[in-house]
Amino acid sequence: MGEGFGLVxxxxxxxxxxxxxxxxxxxxxxxxxxxxxxxxxAYLVHVPVGEPLVRVFYELYADRAAFDVHEAQPHTKHFLAQRGRYLADVEVTFLDVVGGKGAARR
Incomplete structure (x- = not known):
């Protein structure tokens, strides 16, 4: 499917x-x-119940190009440069949207 690109x-x-x-x-x-x-x-930050030292991001983009625009932003580059000092581990899962209900496409 060509529309929708996300990650957790x-x-x-x-x-x-x-x-x-x-x-x-x-x-x-x-x-x-x-x-x-x-x-x-969508760009949401979650704290899993019972896991105070974990943060889970859910990110949904109109397409891969929109994700690339996000990655090129100064605020994203700053986040990526600074986050390592706080982390014990990071796990990234990329997602292709196949269906469901969500934010209206722009």
Whole structure:
């Protein structure tokens, strides 16, 4: 399917101090995402129940090109450059949309 491209990223954080700093980094990044990326359909940060040192991102883009635009943004580059200092592990799963209900395509 050519439309829709997403990913799920699971970040394991080193400790509570790292989690707090990572959350601040995420807040700054989210400001940029919401203001400058029309092809980003969903960009959500979750804390799994019972896992206070884990953050899960769910990202949905109109297509692969919209993801590439996201990756090229200054706020994304800053996030990618800074995140490592807080992480114990990261796992990325790329997703191709095959169907379902979601945000309207732009």
């Amino acid at each position: 990223v699971r970040f394991s954080l080193r400790d509570q101090d790292s989690a707090m700093a990572f959350d601040e980094l995420c807040a700054t990044t989210l400001e940029g995402v919401t203001g400058a990326e029309p092809g980003t359909l």
